[in-house]
Amino acid sequence: MNLFRLSLAYLRRNALSAVLNLLLLALGIATITVLLLFSHQMEQRLSRDASGIDMVVGAQGSPMQLILSSVFHIDAPTGNIPLEDARWVQEHPLVADTIPLALGDSYRGFRIVGSEHSYIGHYGGTLADGALWEDDMEAVLGARVAERTGLGVGDTFVGVHGITAEGTVGGEVHDDHPYTITGVLEPTGSVADRLIHVSVPSVWQVHDHDHETGHEHDRDAADDQGADEHGHDQEHDHAHGDEDRELTALLVQYQSPLAAVTLPRAVNNRGQLQAAAPAYQTARLMQLMGVGMDTLRAFGWILVAAAGLGVFIGLYNALKYRRYDLALMRALGASRGRLVSHVLIEATLLALLGALLGLALGHVAAEIIGQTFRQTQQLNITGTVFLVQELWLVALAVGVGIMAALIPAIQAYRTDIAEILGRGR
Amino acid sequence: MLGIQDVVYRYRDGTTVTLPDWHAETGDHWALLGPSGSGKSTLLNILGGLLRPASGQVIIDGQQLNALDERALDRFRGRHIGIVFQTLHLVDALNVRNNLLLARYFAGLPQDRDQVDGVLDALGIGDLARRTPNQLSQGQAQRVALARAVINEPSVILADEPTSALDEANCRQVMGLLGNQARACGATLVVATHDPRVRDYMDHTLELEATG
Ligand SMILES: Nc1ncnc2c1ncn2[C@@H]1O[C@H](COP(=O)(O)OP(=O)(O)OP(=O)(O)O)[C@@H](O)[C@H]1O
Ligand SMILES: [Mg+2]
Numbered sequence: 035m036n037l038f039r040l041s042l043a044y045l046r047r048n049a050l051s052a053v054l055n056l057l058l059l060a061l062g063i064a065t066i067t068v069l070l071l072f073s074h075q076m077e078q079r080l081s082r083d084a085s086g087i088d089m090v091v092g093a094q095g096s097p098m099q100l101i102l103s104s105v106f107h108i109d110a111p112t113g114n115i116p117l118e119d120a121r122w123v124q125e126h127p128l129v130a131d132t133i134p135l136a137l138g139d140s141y142r143g144f145r146i147v148g149s150e151h152s153y154i155g156h157y158g159g160t161l162a163d164g165a166l167w168e169d170d171m172e173a174v175l176g177a178r179v180a181e182r183t184g185l186g187v188g189d190t191f192v193g194v195h196g197i198t199a200e201g202t203v204g205g206e207v208h209d210d211h212p213y214t215i216t217g218v219l220e221p222t223g224s225v226a227d228r229l230i231h232v233s234v235p236s237v238w239q240v241h242d243h244d245h246e247t248g249h250e251h252d253r254d255a256a257d258d259q260g261a262d263e264h265g266h267d268q269e270h271d272h273a274h275g276d277e278d279r280e281l282t283a284l285l286v287q288y289q290s291p292l293a294a295v296t297l298p299r300a301v302n303n304r305g306q307l308q309a310a311a312p313a314y315q316t317a318r319l320m321q322l323m324g325v326g327m328d329t330l331r332a333f334g335w336i337l338v339a340a341a342g343l344g345v346f347i348g349l350y351n352a353l354k355y356r357r358y359d360l361a362l363m364r365a366l367g368a369s370r371g372r373l374v375s376h377v378l379i380e381a382t383l384l385a386l387l388g389a390l391l392g393l394a395l396g397h398v399a400a401e402i403i404g405q406t407f408r409q410t411q412q413l414n415i416t417g418t419v420f421l422v423q424e425l426w427l428v429a430l431a432v433g434v435g436i437m438a439a440l441i442p443a444i445q446a447y448r449t450d451i452a453e454i455l456g457r458g459r
Numbered sequence: 460m461l462g463i464q465d466v467v468y469r470y471r472d473g474t475t476v477t478l479p480d481w482h483a484e485t486g487d488h489w490a491l492l493g494p495s496g497s498g499k500s501t502l503l504n505i506l507g508g509l510l511r512p513a514s515g516q517v518i519i520d521g522q523q524l525n526a527l528d529e530r531a532l533d534r535f536r537g538r539h540i541g542i543v544f545q546t547l548h549l550v551d552a553l554n555v556r557n558n559l560l561l562a563r564y565f566a567g568l569p570q571d572r573d574q575v576d577g578v579l580d581a582l583g584i585g586d587l588a589r590r591t592p593n594q595l596s597q598g599q600a601q602r603v604a605l606a607r608a609v610i611n612e613p614s615v616i617l618a619d620e621p622t623s624a625l626d627e628a629n630c631r632q633v634m635g636l637l638g639n640q641a642r643a644c645g646a647t648l649v650v651a652t653h654d655p656r657v658r659d660y661m662d663h664t665l666e667l668e669a670t671g
Contacts, residue, residue: 035553035560035570043552362548365509366565366607367537369530452509455544456500456619 037372041380048352055344056388062337063392063431064399069331070423071400075415077320080106083225084312086156088294091115091123091301092283097310098318104135104283105312107145107225108412110197111137112308114280119307123284126300128293133285136237139193139208143408144179146193146213146230148237154219156285157226163187164217167232170239173213174231177221178414189215193240211240228412238279338434341388345381346438353377353442360446361454373446378439385435389428460485461506461615461647466515468501475513476501481665483647485520485614488638490658491651493667499651502667503617506649508536520614537566541608541646543618543637547600549592555579555603556588559610566611578606581643582636598629602636609640616641618650622657634660 045052084105092100093113102109124132133156136148147153151166154174164187167174175185185191190212213232221227288294294311301309353360360373368376401417404410462482469475476498483489491499504510505517508524517524520539527535549558559575579585582602592600601621608616618637622630634650638660641648650657658664 035557035564039557040553040561043557047552358546358548359550359552362544362550363561363565364533365507365536365542365544365548366562367533367567368565369533371530372565452504455509455546455548456504 037376037379038383041376041383044352044356044380045384048348051344051348052384055341055348056384056391058337058344059341059385059388059431059434060392060395062334062339062341063389063427064395065334065337066331066427067393067396067424068400068403069327069334070421070427071396071417071419072410072415073320073323073327074421074423075419076323076413079224079413079415080316080319082223083157084316086287087285087312088288089286089298089301090283090310090312091120091286092308092310094306094308097308098315100283100308100310101312101315102319103137104285105225107147107229108409111282113306114282115284115307116305117279117281119305120281120284122304123286123301123307126297128289128297129286130289131287134234134281135283135285136234136280137197137282138237139195139240140197141179141191141193141213141230142183144176144183144228144230145197146173146232146237148232148234150234153285154226154231157222157224159219159222159226159231162218162220164215167216167236170233170236171211171213172216172232172236174217174219175215176219176227176229176231178227179230180218185215187215187217191215208240223414227414234281338431342434342438345384345435346441349377349381349439349442353445357445357449357454360449361451364449364451365455370447370449373449374443377443377446378436381435381439381442382432385432385438386428388435389431392431393424393428460518460521461649462516462518463502463505464516464518466502466505466512466517468498468505468510469513476670478502478505478515479665479667483649483663485647486642486645487663488641488648488661489650490661490664491649491667492653492655492658492664494669495653497667497669499653499667500619503619503649503651506615507540507542507617508532509542534567537562538568538611539614541611541613541616543604543608543616543621545620545623547592547604549600549603549607551592554589554591555584555595558592558603559607562607562610568611575610578610579603581640582606597624598632601625601629601633605633605636605640609644609646612644612646614644614646616644616646616648618648620652620654621650622652622654627656630654630656 087105090100090104092104092111093115095112099109100112103111120134123129133149133153137145139146154166162177180186192207192209192212195206195208213236219226288297298309298311301307363373397417399417400415404415404417463478464480466478467475468478478498491502493499501510505512506519522535524532524535550561553561556572556575559578560570563570576585576588579588582605584599584602584606587595587599587603592603595603616637621633621637625633634657637648637650650661
């Protein structure tokens with residue numbers, strides 16, 4: 035026999051109320067855990083995807099949309115910018131480096147991104163299989179794309195016009211321009227995993243065809259004809275010059291931090307161009323989502339507090355009947371401190387069990403939610419990561435348990451042995 | 460050896476109980492008699508270290524109880540004194556065996572199941588070890604309470620009105636067991652009661668006077 039087993043025996047005796055309080059606490063902790071996991075992973079993903087990109091230049095529109103579409107590949111693009119303007123940005127003395135992006139098509143919901151090898155390099159992409167694309171109409175799959183589609187090196191596929199969520203729904207199939215897969219990337223933990231990487235001229239080429247056959251699209255990455263800047267595309271370099279080509283966006287790295295002062299304004303003053311800073315937009319996004327999360331978090335804490343109250347009421351009522359037991363324990367030689375520990379252990383045990391159960395539930399829920407919704411799939415949210423803050427959560431829950439046990443514990447401390455035992459029950 | 464001298468107890472509401480000087484040899488069996496309100500329970504609680512007298516001296520086994528601080532008094536009580544309460548105060552959440560082990564635990568003594576079962580057997584309730592108190596008859600529960608009082612082999616066994624609710628046969632049985640167990644431990648036995656039947660089972664009696 036010891037205090038721990040004694041407390042356990044009492045919990046077992048009041049199993050129903052103990053279990054109810056346990057569940058209440060577990061639900062509260064689970065809610066908070068899910069939010070913790072989500073906001074942390076979201077923040078991590080967003081900052082990972084946006085890292086190293088000081089500014090994005092694209093067509094005018096909502097700067098948030100520009101960042102969402104060209105950095106995180108979530109929203110639709112704001113439009114296209116003329117290659118000529120892109121060149122101007124690339125040659126600007128305050129610009130250190132740029133990565134061009136040409137969007138417009140997708141395959142089974144995964145976006146086909148026309149860019150350069152440096153885009154893959156930017157996210158630390160390394161090949162799991164095959165080689166990087168060298169020619170037009172060659173493609174390199176991100177790890178997740180390969181996993182989901184089951185495609186591999188040597189396979190071919192055709193893009194679908196449009197980059198809507200469903201991908202294949204309603205879009206026109208570019209079935210006369212199949213891509214050949216030359217490589218598959220290792221997972222990078224970034225947006226690159228769920229993209230299909232091709233050359234910029236590939237995207238142009240697919241849409242040149244559209245133009246020739248009379249299709250028109252609002253948000254084509256490149257639906258003009260013209261010479262391919264790399265000169266690969268013999269078939270199409272007969273018509274126009276570079277000046278008619280378009281890009282969707284340009285990811286820009288500043289020459290120096292000072293560029294942030296003047297460059298965005300310069301960009302915004304130039305024709306249809308718009309500059310947006312990923313860092314700022316990401317912060318804004320987190321702030322917007324933060325409001326909703328705070329509400330849910332408050333709800334979680336209300337559950338935790340309710341559980342604490344339940345534990346308190348349970349202990350308080352139980353102790354009315356247990357005054358005899360407590361007095362008896364004193365008569366058997368237990369010190370006041372022992373009785374206080376006994377009551378505290380009981381509450382702590384309950385809180386600890388509730389917190390651990392809550393953490394487990396939270397992780398399972400996060401994993402299920404992460405697997406279920408497309409948005410959370412895109413952000414690659416899982417329940418299999420563990421955060422330091424969760425230890426704090428456990429500590430806080432135990433703190434709530436101890437708070438709830440405080441008044442009953444003081445009562446136990448003050449037990450007047452002789453009087454209670456003499457009175458009988 | 461057990462004794463009180465010049466002991467006065469003062470209840471919180473100001474009621475004072477003055478007790479006579481008294482002293483008992485180790486192993487003696489005493490009946491504590493007197494009308495209601497004469498201070499029997501008060502004396503027993505003082506001997507058990509459950510109440511501290513306002514003045515006077517209480518000596519058990521050569522130990523001055525007044526000299527002990529609270530923690531030490533708790534420990535002394537656990538080790539040296541076995542108490543049988545009128546309302547038995549068994550812990551309902553624990554089975555019979557664990558009720559006895561609890562007494563060993565709080566006294567800081569090693570917990571030996573064989574010893575516990577031995578005591579239960581000696582009291583004829585060895586087969587009840589795994590029952591909880593609310594599965595026991597009144598008589599069985601009384602024996603468990605008795606077993607708990609002797610499990611630590613105390614030097615003093617105190618019992619307050621152990622027989623008041625019992626019929627003649629049960630009274631005889633309980634007093635017999637109390638006496639036997641006390642003899643087995645070599646403990647001094649003090650039974651407070653207004654039940655004149657108890658006198659027949661004890662070697663000595665202390666009569667307390669009715670006070671105002
Ligand atoms: N908790 C208390 N507060 C105040 N006075 C008390 C308290 N308990 C007992 N007394 C008083 O102390 C005196 C002795 O009481 P005690 O309980 O020791 O008597 P007793 O001999 O055990 O009586 P009984 O045979 O009825 O059990 C009585 O006058 C009683 O009124
Ligand atoms: Mg009494």
